[in-house]
Amino acid sequence: MYRLMLKDLRLHKRFVVGFGIAYVIYLAIFHSRANNPGAVSLFGAFLYAIIPLLIFTREDKFKAAAFNLSLPVTRKEFLQARYVLGWLVMLVLYAGTSLLTIAIPGTKLGLSAIFQVKLVLLVIFFMAVVFGLLMPLVVAFGFAGMIVFLVFCQVLGILFLFLANLFRPAISAAIRAIGEFLGPVQAGLGPAGSAATLVVVLLLFSYGSYRVCLFLFERKDV
Amino acid sequence: MMEYALEIKGLRKEYKGFTLKDVSFALPRGTIMGLVGPNGAGKTTVIKLILNLIRRQAGGITVFGEDVIAREKVIKSRIGFVLETPSFVEDAKLRDIAAAVAPLYERWDGTLFRSLISEFGLPLDKKFKKLSHGMKMKFSLALALAHEADLLVLDEPTSGLDPVFRRELLERLSGLIQDEGKAVLFSTHITSDLETTADYITFLHAGEVVFSLPKDEIHETWAVVKAGPELLNGKLRPLFRAIRETPHYIEALTSDIRTLKAALPAGAVIEKASIEDIMVFMDEGAAHV
Numbered sequence: 001m002y003r004l005m006l007k008d009l010r011l012h013k014r015f016v017v018g019f020g021i022a023y024v025i026y027l028a029i030f031h032s033r034a035n036n037p038g039a040v041s042l043f044g045a046f047l048y049a050i051i052p053l054l055i056f057t058r059e060d061k062f063k064a065a066a067f068n069l070s071l072p073v074t075r076k077e078f079l080q081a082r083y084v085l086g087w088l089v090m091l092v093l094y095a096g097t098s099l100l101t102i103a104i105p106g107t108k109l110g111l112s113a114i115f116q117v118k119l120v121l122l123v124i125f126f127m128a129v130v131f132g133l134l135m136p137l138v139v140a141f142g143f144a145g146m147i148v149f150l151v152f153c154q155v156l157g158i159l160f161l162f163l164a165n166l167f168r169p170a171i172s173a174a175i176r177a178i179g180e181f182l183g184p185v186q187a188g189l190g191p192a193g194s195a196a197t198l199v200v201v202l203l204l205f206s207y208g209s210y211r212v213c214l215f216l217f218e219r220k221d222v
Numbered sequence: 223m224m225e226y227a228l229e230i231k232g233l234r235k236e237y238k239g240f241t242l243k244d245v246s247f248a249l250p251r252g253t254i255m256g257l258v259g260p261n262g263a264g265k266t267t268v269i270k271l272i273l274n275l276i277r278r279q280a281g282g283i284t285v286f287g288e289d290v291i292a293r294e295k296v297i298k299s300r301i302g303f304v305l306e307t308p309s310f311v312e313d314a315k316l317r318d319i320a321a322a323v324a325p326l327y328e329r330w331d332g333t334l335f336r337s338l339i340s341e342f343g344l345p346l347d348k349k350f351k352k353l354s355h356g357m358k359m360k361f362s363l364a365l366a367l368a369h370e371a372d373l374l375v376l377d378e379p380t381s382g383l384d385p386v387f388r389r390e391l392l393e394r395l396s397g398l399i400q401d402e403g404k405a406v407l408f409s410t411h412i413t414s415d416l417e418t419t420a421d422y423i424t425f426l427h428a429g430e431v432v433f434s435l436p437k438d439e440i441h442e443t444w445a446v447v448k449a450g451p452e453l454l455n456g457k458l459r460p461l462f463r464a465i466r467e468t469p470h471y472i473e474a475l476t477s478d479i480r481t482l483k484a485a486l487p488a489g490a491v492i493e494k495a496s497i498e499d500i501m502v503f504m505d506e507g508a509a510h511v
Binding site for chain 1: 275305
């Protein structure tokens with residue numbers, strides 16, 4: 001697995017370093033000017049999840065899949081390496097952005113604001129959701145799969161805004177109901193229990209995403 | 223029992239508008255097999271199935287006696303491959319591509335690779351996208367040859383190569399199988415490559431194996447017969463695989479010249495069929511039989 005990860009890093013090093021540094025600087029500046037650490041961190045999480053997927057879709061762009069899969073590796077190993085590499089890239093981007101945000105002179109977000117346990121877990125959870133949803137689409141449809149998903153998100157967002165204006169009271173009531181349901185559950189579990197639950201859900205979701213990817217990948221003609 | 227380098231039995235793969243049907247052949251160790259056929263015959267499909275790039279609907283493939291799916295990793299480490307269109311990450315330098323690939327092969331020979339790179343005149347600091355098709359093909363060959371593969375599976379390896387290098391490559395392949403444990407399967411359109419290099423020829427047409435035979439046997443049994451219209455009379459017709467008719471005479475391809483010889487009309491001319499003759503006849507004339 002390590003060799004496969006190294007292979008991807010070697011072949012895409014200019015893209016990873018160039019794009020990664022540019023994103024970290026851009027996001028750190030963006031974060032340092034924002035007042036709401038939650039909102040910007042979640043926005044950042046979305047972008048951290050996109051970067052490793054962009055690396056993987058380059059294989060699609062260069063039609064290099066046939067070469068990669070002719071190498072002495074199984075598709076299972078290939079996919080496992082991609083998941084691990086994906087998580088490594090996301091975590092490095094997250095850590096890099098957070099540390100740079102703190103270091104920027106005049107930043108509005110300090111160490112304690114950025115590294116709240118709850119926020120860190122939420123960012124990681126959000127990364128897991130985006131990455132876990134997009135990986136099967138990238139495996140099945142390559143770059144086109146990712147674009148379709150992003151367009152779908154945009155359409156969903158517009159639709160949501162439209163519906164929010166139409167049914168504001170009903171939506172507010174629904175959100176309140178969810179909050180009322182989760183509030184006591186969260187209180188019952190306590191901070192540590194809530195965090196542990198989130199981690200378990202995150203792991204289960206990621207494993208589910210991996211299994212779906214493996215199912216698709218092992219049936220894919222290259 | 224003879225252990226083949228590659229053995230394919232009853233292979234089937236369906237696409238919309240094309241089906242590879244019941245493909246079977248075996249490549250003995252210490253030999254070179256040419257996989258030949260017109261465009262769309264299924265050569266690349268067979269090679270992709272050997273490399274497990276596409277899923278088969280039926281049949282089996284073993285390499286050195288082991289199933290290519292069950293023992294994928296071990297088998298692929300013994301295969302050197304060249305794909306029809308060499309595709310790597312285009313903006314990576316050759317040096318980086320080699321460095322990325324080498325650790326995946328236990329038997330990677332860095333010294334051999336450097337010597338091949340120097341022999342092929344490849345610039346390691348150049349980006350892959352900057353190479354011509356011929357140079358890309360040479361780089362693929364260097365990667366395929368540098369890990370001491372026991373089986374080389376090459377899809378159109380000579381396309382885009384200049385005649386000098388093509389000849390050198392074919393000589394290298396012939397030299398390679400002096401080690402009796404190794405074998406080469408290569409597909410090509412250039413039939414002269416087969417005449418000089420191949421020990422066996424497998425001919426595919428419309429997704430089916432027309433024959434898979436030692437080259438010498440093909441030369442002994444396949445022939446082109448030229449004669450007047452009386453050639454197609456009576457019992458001779460079933461002995462022809464393909465027929466080409468002109469207003470004045472008939473040309474027909476047979477795979478059973480021994481049986482045919484005795485019954486041919488006077489004045490009939492028999493010529494040994496070259497691989498190209500067989501290809502052209504099968505492609506143009508099979509429908510007229």
